[in-house]
Amino acid sequence: MRILVTGGAGFIGSHLIDRLMAENHDVVCLDNFYTGRKHNLLKWINHPFFELIRHDITEPIRLEVDQIYHLACPASPVHYQYNPVKTVKTNVMGTLYMLGLAKRVKARFLLASTSEVYGDPNVHPQPETYWGNVNPIGIRSCYDEGKRVAETLTFDYHRQNQVDVRVARIFNTYGPRMLVQDGRVISNFVAQALQGEPLTVYGTGKQTRSFCYVSDLVDGLIQLMNGEQTGPINLGNPEEYTVLELAQQIQNLINPDVPIEFQPLPMDDPQRRCPDIDKAKMYLNWHPTVPLSEGLQRTIQDFSTRLSNPADPAYIEV
Ligand code: NAD
Ligand code: UDP
Numbered sequence: 001m002r003i004l005v006t007g008g009a010g011f012i013g014s015h016l017i018d019r020l021m022a023e024n025h026d027v028v029c030l031d032n033f034y035t036g037r038k039h040n041l042l043k044w045i046n047h048p049f050f051e052l053i054r055h056d057i058t059e060p061i062r063l064e065v066d067q068i069y070h071l072a073c074p075a076s077p078v079h080y081q082y083n084p085v086k087t088v089k090t091n092v093m094g095t096l097y098m099l100g101l102a103k104r105v106k107a108r109f110l111l112a113s114t115s116e117v118y119g120d121p122n123v124h125p126q127p128e129t130y131w132g133n134v135n136p137i138g139i140r141s142c143y144d145e146g147k148r149v150a151e152t153l154t155f156d157y158h159r160q161n162q163v164d165v166r167v168a169r170i171f172n173t174y175g176p177r178m179l180v181q182d183g184r185v186i187s188n189f190v191a192q193a194l195q196g197e198p199l200t201v202y203g204t205g206k207q208t209r210s211f212c213y214v215s216d217l218v219d220g221l222i223q224l225m226n227g228e229q230t231g232p233i234n235l236g237n238p239e240e241y242t243v244l245e246l247a248q249q250i251q252n253l254i255n256p257d258v259p260i261e262f263q264p265l266p267m268d269d270p271q272r273r274c275p276d277i278d279k280a281k282m283y284l285n286w287h288p289t290v291p292l293s294e295g296l297q298r299t300i301q302d303f304s305t306r307l308s309n310p311a312d313p314a315y316i317e318v
Helices: 011-022 038-044 084-105 141-161 185-194 214-226 243-254 278-284 292-308
Strands: 002-006 026-031 050-054 067-070 108-114 165-170 199-202 208-210 233-235 240-242 260-263
Touching: 002 011, 002 084, 011 026, 011 038, 011 214, 038 050, 067 084, 067 214, 084 108, 084 141, 108 141, 108 214, 141 165, 165 214, 185 199, 185 243, 185 292, 199 243, 208 243, 214 233, 214 278, 233 278, 240 243, 243 260, 243 292
Parallel strands: 002 026, 002 067, 026 050, 067 108, 108 165, 165 233, 199 260
Antiparallel strands: 208 240
C-alpha cells in the first residue's frame, strides 16, 4: 500500500513511519519541519519505498495514496501557542485539504485527534461519548477547538462524501525522540533531571495525566486504521498519575538530589485526565503493554545519549 503520513518527521509520526516501513509499505511523509526533524527519518532517506516532501499542509497538494495518517500539528502547548493562528489553520485548512485529497483518491483517512477535545473534563475517566468542557477563547483553544473542528470536518466528509474515516483521540504519549525543549511534562522533567536542574512542577502538582508509551500508541493507530470502526476511539494508558508523582518517579530514576520547583499553573490546564479505553479493548483488541517505569527508562536512555552528544544532529532543536 502507498501510505501518506502528515507530520511524519515528528515524534509520533516518525515512530509510525518506522513501523510502516518495516511492514514493507510505500511511505510518503509530508512535513514542514516546524517541530519535526529530518534526523528522525534519516535511516529511510535513500530507501526506494520512502519519499520525504517538505510541504506545509495549509496549502493543497495532489498525491496518489491508499491511506492517510493525518498527524501534522504541533502537540506541545509551547509550540502550538507560539503561533496560535497558524495552529488553527493547520487543524482546519490542513485537515480540509487532506480530507479533500482522501475524497479525490478514495483513500482511507485517519485523524490524530486528542484527549484535549474533552477540555478540563467534568466526567472521569473520559469515555468517547463525553462531549467535553472546552474554553473556546483561551490559550489552549487554538489546539482544542482546532482539533474539534478537525473531527467535525472528518465526520462531515464521511457523511457527505462517503470518505472512509477513522478518528483516534490520543492521550498524553511519550518516548524517545521527543524534543529536548519540547515543553511537555515528561520531556521537561527528564531533560531537567539529567542536567541537574530543578524539576518545574506547575501549580500544586495534584493535576493528573495518564501516559502512553509511543510503541503502544503506534500499535493502536495501525489497528484503528485497519479495523472496521470509524471511532472516535480513545488511545491512551489508563494508569493515572499526579504530576508530582511523575516528578518524584523521574527524580528517583535519574537523580534523587535534583529539587522540585513549583511554578504557576498555566491558564486552562486540565485538572484530571484519564482515558476510558473500553472501546479500544472491545473493537481493536488493544490495550497498552509498556509500564511507565519501563517507558521512562527507554526515554531517559534516549535523552541521555542526545544530551551527551551536543554535536549530534539529533540534539539540534527547531
Ligand atoms: P510533533 O510536534 O512531534 O509532530 C508534529 C509534526 O507535524 C511535526 O513533524 C511538525 O513539523 C509537523 N507539522 C506541524 N504543522 C505542520 C504543517 N502546517 N504542515 C506540515 N507539517 C506540520 O507532535 P507529536 O507528539 O508527534 O503529535 C503528532 C500528532 O498527534 C499531532 O496531531 C498531535 O495533535 C497528536 N497528539 C499527540 C499527543 C501526544 O501526547 N504526543 C497527544 C494527543 C494528540
Ligand atoms: N507540567 C509541569 N511542568 C512542566 C511541564 C508541564 O508541571 O515542566 C504540567 C502541566 O501544567 C500539565 C501536565 O504537566 O498539568 C501535562 O502537561 P503537558 O504539557 O505535558 O501536556 P498537556 O497539558 O497538554 O496534557
